[in-house]
């Protein structure tokens with residue numbers, strides 16, 4: 280597969296291509312950033328480079344300290360405007376690594392090689408980079424699409440089940456937004472087809488709205504409640520698990536109870552749990568909703584699924600939001 284995306288900023292484009300094995304990742308990095316687990320498992324099957332930084336995967340690496348370490352190493356490697364950085368890892372390693380690349384000499388060449396399903400179907404495309412500040416997620420970041428994404432589904436063979444579920448939840452989200460067929464690919468474990476279909480849906484959206492002023496907000500389906508659940512559980516509930524709970528809840532908030540039931544069934548078929556743990560109260564949800572980055576004084580925009588490939592954006596003021604959440608929670 281090879282797909283090209285050109286974004287609303289004409290100078291920015293991304294090419295996505297698929298390779299069949301780790302050995303076939305045909306990239307020539309001037310600087311390599313790689314996830315420590317991936318390095319441990321795939322060792323010298325990975326592309327090599329004289330300048331290599333190994334990062335631990337997960338949210339704990341998404342810090343200003345990691346950024347500084349990357350910048351110092353980039354300086355030692357004497358990276359110029361036309362140098363290429365290749366990042367091989369999951370969402371967190373790509374988030375912080377791409378942030379460093381986007382700011383080095385105000386942006387140099389970037390190739391992403393996602394190694395988790397979540398990163399393949401969602402995080403790698405669309406240019407969001409981020410670090411966490413004072414324990415709060417993604418507080419600082421840039422929008423800097425990679426010029427190249429290389430998909431190698433062989434990495435999924437070594438992915439722990441919990442990580443796989445994170446990706447399945449984002450793929451479910453993408454199916455609801457734009458292509459129901461993705462569910463069949465996932466059920467059949469046809470991951471190359473599922474990843475391509477997800478990237479086509481996401482690509483269509485981010486091409487039109489890279490800066491998230493309109494349509495890109497649809498990609499937040501399940502995330503408004505999901506982020507609250509993640510935070511309330513002190514990240515014990517993973518991002519994907521929380522999003523899987525948030526998707527049917529969003530349908531309920533919109534009053535679409537039949538579709539919520541259908542989404543619950545599909546999520547269960549994919550091995551995803553949708554029941555929000557009893558310890559998480561509605562009161563806590565309301566408290567955490569206030570730290571949602573997308574809140575304004577007028578309220579919050581919720582993404583409401585009304586049916587397959589049919590999601591709408593709904594601005595709810597705080598009073599209406601409270602009423603609808605109370606009803607949906609029962």
Ligand code: GLY
Nearest residue numbers: 401405407495498
């Ligand atoms: N992960 C949602 C987005 O890229 O906008």
